[in-house]
Amino acid sequence: MYSFDTQLRVRYGETDQMGYLYYGRYAEYFEVGRVETIRSLGMSYKELEDVHGIWLPVVNMEMRFIRPAHYDDLLTIHTEIRECPNEYITFHSEIFNEKKKMLNAGRIKLCFFDATLKKVVPAPYQLLEALQPFFPG
Secondary structure, three states: OEEEEEEEEOOHHHEOOOOEEOOOHHHHHHHHHHHHHHHHOOOOHHHHHHOOOEEOOEEEEEEEEOOOOEOOOEEEEEEEEOOOOOOEEEEEEEEEOOOOOEEEEEEEEEEOEEOOOOEEOOOOHHHHHHHHHHOOO
8 A cells, every 4th residue: 555645725715605615625635635646656647648648537536524624724635545556546535634633535546548549558657666665466
């Protein structure tokens, strides 16, 4: 298993009329977690697209709302890759507030999609190589 944490602060414009983080923003925060997790492995989404010609469309997302985030809360997005990717990669995400209380949890499945061939392909070798130490055997 591989995991990575990143932080961000809830901005005023991301809150709803009740002062809570708008529910649709959690999907965006999960994306921040995914992007930074891939970056922590020495590769960027931009590199996947520009160098390898790979897009990562979301094919499934499940989300559970536990408690709200509020304006100016500093949140930690904990992202895990629990299985070695093949044609698909699944990110397990949890969002915590500063008191380490879980606010939201989700699972997001994406596929590796060749932009030229227009089909699902295996994960790029470079990504698998970076993850290999975390998935022995």
